[in-house]
Amino acid sequence: MPLALEIISPERLLLARDVDMVVVPGTEGDLGVLPGHSKLVTSLRGGLVDIYEGGKITDRLFVTGGFAEITESRCSVLADEIIRQADIDPAMAQAKLAEAKAAFAALDLNNSEAYRETSDRLISAQAMVDSIAA
């Protein structure tokens, strides 16, 4: 039984096909999703979504964050932004990281919400830089 994977950005449905397994970067850690997974809703941190078909990674997509809804037969990734790993521009990723670091340094630590947003951005930017090498 295959797993129906959907990768959706707010602007369009990027990918919808049956795969063997997908690894998504949950905020609490990476999740490998196989068919028959228990029903789960999770938020995502910035990182790579790896698509496995026939025991190999056939596609790697970078997401900046978002949510995933997982049921027994389906995995829907609602991503904020999606870039194919091969298409990441290293210069842009570095610039984003520098920007996020600056924002984080200038942060008022008492504002928990701003803290969460800025740290999410930093994690996502760091993950983007890291995933170029990965």
Next chain:
Amino acid sequence: MPSLKILRNRINSVKSTQKITSAMKMVAAAKLRRAQAQAEASRPYAVRMAEMLAALAASEMGNPNGNKLLVGNGKNQTHLLVAVTADRGLAGGFNANIGKVVRQRAAALAAEGKRVKIFTLGRKGNDSLRRDMRDQISGTKNFVGKKIITFADAEDVAQEIIRGFKAGEYDTVTLLFNRFHSVMTQKPFEQPLIPAAAPTANDNAMEHNYEVEPDDGTLLDRLLPRNLAVQIYAALLENAAGFYASQMTAMDSATRNAGQMIKKLTLDYNRARQANITRELIEIISGAEAV
């Protein structure tokens, strides 16, 4: 009876107007197709988002300490109306209808003793509401010169609205936009944003049996602002599609009216021409008889 030259000029001017309106109709039709495709493409995300939210919100709904964006801040005094209109005109009653609904709603709320603030999205709505409700307009944004509306635009608006809500500038937020029913009809529609529309009884049947990571509250904190942006994005896209549809219809009837006008003027022109010929003939004949 106007002279032949005047009639000829008028026919030519109506003809060139007709050329313009029919070109605008073509352009609107092409843009409508693009806008519809964009709205179509954004639907899967909105559908999944609504599903997830319905599952999570059902458990949080009755909780007065739940997320403020979901259950409201407990007050009901100041209302924010977000009026979504187009940036351009020449689209029949499209923009005026929203203006009318906003005025009615504002008057009804004022009669109940509530305070009303208005946020205008789109230039035309701002232009018309500014005339008589200038001091109630708390914010405005338009997309003049932008070819397509991106999700980032909607997110900016959502953040602005959430910021005002958190600062206590208003207690509830309602979105007013033209819902795209078909190419022929777009009707003003009211959608509550804060507090979020309660999941219907139908959704409650779908008992929340998801595992949630990290936990319900944290996930809702992330999900709700996102959902607000999604709803605004959807409204902006419907507004764009509705605008082009409305403009297409308006330009179509303008082209048809111009055609009728040309017919009528041509008839007048020919009558005048024949009357002139008849008169000249009578003059010649009576001149000849007199000799």
